[in-house]
Amino acid sequence: MAVITDFALQGAQMLLVLLMAPLLTGLVRKMKARLLSRQGPPLLQPYRDLLRLMRKDAVLADNASWLFRVIPYLVFAATWVAASLVPTFRSGLLFSWTADLIAIIAVLGSARFFLALAGLDAGTSFGGIGSSREVMISSLAEPAMLMIVFAIALIAGSTQLSTMAAFMNSAEVGLRVSLGLALIALTIVAVAENARIPVDNPATHLELTMVHEAMVLEYSGRHLALIELAASLKLLLYISLIACLFAPWGISPAIIAPLPILIGVAAYIGKLTVLGALLALFETSIAKMRVFRVPEFLGAALMLALLATLLRFVSGSF
Amino acid sequence: MMVTVALFGVLTLVALAPIAVAMSASPNATGFVYGACLIVTLILFLLALHSLLDHPAASTITLPLGLPWLGAHFRIDPLAAFFLVVVNLGAAAASLFALGYGRHEETPQRVLPFFPVYLAAMNLVVLADDAFSFLLSWELMSLSSWALVIADHRRVENRHAGFVYLLMASFGTLTLLLAFGLMAGGDGAYAFDAIRAAHPALGTAALVVVLALIGAGSKAGLVPLHAWLPLAHPAAPSHVSALMSGVMTKVAVYGFIRIAFDLLGAPQWWWSLVVLALGGVTAMMGVLYALMQRDLKRALAYSTIENIGLIFASLGLALAFKAYGMHVAAALALTAALLHVFNHSLFKSLLFFGAGSVLTATGTRDMEKLGGLIHRMPQTAFVFLIGCTAISALPPLNGFVSEWLSFQAILLSPQLPSWGLKLMVPAVGALLALSAALAAACFVRAFGIVFLGRPRSYDAGAALETDTNSLAAMYALAATCLIVGILPGIFIDALAPVTQMLTGARMPVQTDAEWMSIVPIAESRSSYNGLLVFAFMVITGTATAFAIHRFASDKIRRGPAWGCGYPDASPLTQYSASSFAQPIRRVFGSLVFRAREIGTMPPPGSRAPATLTVQLRDLIWDFAYAPVANAVGLIADRLNYLQFLTIRSYLTLVFGALVILLTVLATWP
Known part of the structure; x- marks a missing residue:
């Protein structure tokens, strides 16, 4: 019986992240529009876009190979699996030990690796520019992320997200310099990884400024739908990650009881709304930066995270 | 026996x-x-x-x-x-x-x-x-x-x-x-x-x-x-390249392990400081060099340097733990190093075989003349892709497992008492993380430029798939990469006698863990299950594909590439190997290679072509090797006249040398 409930809860988590992801994207878009005094698209618009894209024919470039058709599924599957492994409403889910935080970051890395390949497949210069800039950004964002993981793992004594969340929820944490540095660095990395302003603009189609959009320029129909969905899932993943590490309040412990789980779901939705609103506010209050300013931005994240790790190595009290 | x-x-x-x-x-x-x-x-x-x-x-x-x-x-x-x-x-x-x-x-x-x-x-x-x-x-x-x-x-x-x-x-x-x-x-x-x-x-x-x-x-x-x-x-x-990169470098690693871990007995802590620093720098420099190469096989050779750096960094950690008597941690770091030795021998051989097949099929190793080979050589492309994914340390393949174990070993090192190591280990950790991310960039470039896009030369467009034996060797290695990636516990357990012999401890028995997970210390601390990650990705991927094809749309239309509406007339307008690396060259290269780009634009009306020249300097060669080579050349020039002396002079020289040697011998304490 317990096994069935465990499976059901894990399945619920998978469905929850999949269904919430477009809503979160819609929410951020709506809030950004409101902040700019525009009406903005309805909250449910991303779902409609996805359904419409799914039903359309996929147009492939003459030169596109089999890999080009496989990659959207790969990217989607990898992102979805990664997003399902981050605790949202309840920690210690059935498969939570499948991958620790380092492995989750690496699974996302796999998704990016293949997406960057897709950019090169059609043999256009836009795909190339997107891929080459994407790997430049990721070559700094990924190590920064790893150093953040190191810093937090050294405090929590684990890289397992459930254990980390439980530790961060306990009284042992306290205010620590290294945690503050890690939070700033994680925010920068999350902004860069999700192609948000000021690193990239998810709404742009101005040729020379786009990174992510240039890379997926040749995709259409169901393939594009999957990639958009994967992008939404990734945004949800990073927000869940920040919530789980730095605001772990309300996450249900690994027990089977309806009330804590309900509280967990409600708290999770509340956290998504607040963090999504903060993202919208941040994006509207800052201008996009030149591509070659991005390494400095991410380099700052890397240095902050390295500093946080170093502090942990030097003394246990930071 | x-x-x-x-x-x-x-x-x-x-x-x-x-x-x-x-x-x-x-x-x-x-x-x-x-x-x-x-x-x-x-x-x-x-x-x-x-x-x-x-x-x-x-x-x-x-x-x-x-x-x-x-x-x-x-x-x-x-x-x-x-x-x-x-x-x-x-x-x-x-x-x-x-x-x-x-x-x-x-x-x-x-x-x-x-x-x-x-x-x-x-x-x-x-x-x-x-x-x-x-x-x-x-x-x-x-x-x-x-x-x-x-x-x-x-x-x-x-x-x-x-x-x-x-x-x-x-x-x-x-x-x-x-x-x-x-x-x-x-x-x-x-x-x-x-x-x-x-x-x-x-x-x-x-x-x-x-x-x-x-x-x-x-x-x-x-x-x-x-x-x-x-x-x-x-x-x-190419098959010898594969052996030299995949195997002979490992024999060298063996030589070091034999001396430092076995023959010398108990290590001193500061040895590990040297090994760690060298490992970290090697990993970083190796991958940066690899990103700058146009020659596919040379890029692979530089990537070997990167992996050797990773192996030596893990070995350095193992030495540090051993010196302070932390045997279990030493066993973990040593396992990470040895597993990476095994993994690298697999995927580097695979990649060199792939490069050899491309060389046979097209007659060139220059990436700027390749492209689009996935259409002409689909099987080689498939196995080469597996090799690229594995070497980029991406789950669920094997490169990730050894990298993950190294990171787990690094996370144990705050317990080391020495201050030098406390400062060195995080820095090396950052270097390893950077080189892992850059390695992924390097192999997106290698695979993307060589196999994807449109052919950049006639030979690349006319290539033929390689022969069965070559493919069999590559498939065997690719399959091993996948097996080590999804069932790493078996291979970690197989290394237990080695760590037992060299560090006096072993990692916990992995095949006892539930669902074939690997658990270096305790499940609440860290665990990774390649099999489940692989299974989840395959199941969700195929289920999604099935559902979409069944309920939404499965139609495909072909058309010219969109490219924001600009028709790309020539395949030369594609991103090339050099242009792909340009952002990274700009970020890292100005410091490491003193990279400079010199563009000349002819005046309006002139028919001269615009040019862009990239200058890279190999600082290590310039400052460490060139002076030695110059000095040797100079001395050789100066001593050259000794070859044209008369017999009398030679006899005098021999006599003088004899006298000096005897004097030294006589006065030797």
Whole structure:
């Protein structure tokens, strides 16, 4: 019986992240529009876009190979699996030990690796520019992320997200310099990884400024739908990650009881709304930066995270 | 018993050399030699596997060869057995690949006799149990591989590569000779057993570690001793390149482990500081160099340097833990290093085979002339992609597992008491993280430019799929990469006898963990399950594909590429290897390579083409090698006149030298 409930809860988590992801994207878009005094698209618009894209024919470039058709599924599957492994409403889910935080970051890395390949497949210069800039950004964002993981793992004594969340929820944490540095660095990395302003603009189609959009320029129909969905899932993943590490309040412990789980779901939705609103506010209050300013931005994240790790190595009290 | 059979196998390999010479006129020579090599190395592989898994006790033999008072000692212990597995698996794969690839060789008689000797020599280095046999085998390995590097001696860059390689190899052997001499002491106790029993003084041990690091490190490709590697590895025929990069560098790692972990006994903590720093710098520099290369095989060779850096960083951690008596942590770090040794031998061989197939099919290694090969060579593209994913440390393949274990070892290191290590380890961790991310960029570039897009030359557009034997070798390696990636627990457990022997501890038994997870310390601390990650990705991916095709749309239309509406007339407008690396060159290269881009734009009306020149400087070569080379050249010039003296002058010189030597001898304390 317990096994069935465990499976059901894990399945619920998978469905929850999949269904919430477009809503979160819609929410951020709506809030950004409101902040700019525009009406903005309805909250449910991303779902409609996805359904419409799914039903359309996929147009492939003459030169596109089999890999080009496989990659959207790969990217989607990898992102979805990664997003399902981050605790949202309840920690210690059935498969939570499948991958620790380092492995989750690496699974996302796999998704990016293949997406960057897709950019090169059609043999256009836009795909190339997107891929080459994407790997430049990721070559700094990924190590920064790893150093953040190191810093937090050294405090929590684990890289397992459930254990980390439980530790961060306990009284042992306290205010620590290294945690503050890690939070700033994680925010920068999350902004860069999700192609948000000021690193990239998810709404742009101005040729020379786009990174992510240039890379997926040749995709259409169901393939594009999957990639958009994967992008939404990734945004949800990073927000869940920040919530789980730095605001772990309300996450249900690994027990089977309806009330804590309900509280967990409600708290999770509340956290998504607040963090999504903060993202919208941040994006509207800052201008996009030149591509070659991005390494400095991410380099700052890397240095902050390295500093946080170093502090942990030097003394246990930071 | 084991070791006798292994020596018979080695003897068979050596005997193949004269047979190859005798058969050189026959068209069957290639098939016979590589076929025989394949069989013998497979037997040796199974033997080594058997002794690693079932016979932790050492098997030794002493033959009446070599130095008369010493004899030739050979021995298989768990460490040797593990490296024999790596050597012979790589050798078997290379032989199988060469069954197909070797048929395209222009001058097989320059490769065939040396190939089996090279395989035998690598086996002998690992089997040797005294300093004399070790050095002799080491030198045989260097010389036979040198002969293979200059197999295509008509190309001037290959001759240059051979020359640099020969110099560096002799230098490396010299330092190893000194290291063993110091360990053996004045009485010449060259057998490893005697060396193990004698505990050298602290100063001597430190000197030995430094010398071993130089000697083994120069063969493995540690920065700044790596200069020969990216020249020599690509110059050899591709199956030999695979052996040199995938296997011979591992034999060098074996040499270092044998000396630092086994022969010298208990380590000092500061050794690890040196090893860690070198490892981190090597990893970072290796991958940055790799990103700047246009030559596919040279990029792969530089990537070997990166992986060697990762291995040495893990070895450094293991030394640190061992020095402070943290045996379980040392076992974890050593397992990470050894597993990466195994993994790298798999995917680097695979990638060199792929590069060899591309070279055969298109006649070029220049990435700027390739492209679109996924359409012409779909199978090669598929296996090469698996190799690229594995080497980029991406789950669920094997490269990630060893990288993950290294990171877990780093996370244990705040417990180390020394301040130097407390500051060094996070810095090395950051370097490893950076190099892992850059490696992914490097292999997106390698695969994307070579196999994707549109062909950049006529030859790339007319390439044909490679032969069955080559494909079989590549598929076998790719499958092994996947198996190690999804079932790493089995392979980690197989390494337990080695860590038990060298650190006195082992990682927890992994095959007991639920669902074949790997759990380095405790499940609440960290765990990773490659099998489930793989299964989840496959299941969700296929289920999504099925659902979408069934309920939404499965129609495909073909059209010209969109490209924001700009028609790309020529394939040359695609991103090239150089332009792909441009952002990274700009971020990292201005510091590391003093990279400069000089663009000239002709004035309006002029018909002269605009140009863009990229200047990269190899600072290590400029500051470490060029001065030495210049000094040697200068001295040679100055001393040249000694060659044209009269007989009287020579007699005077000989007499003078004799007097000086006798004086020195007489006044020697």
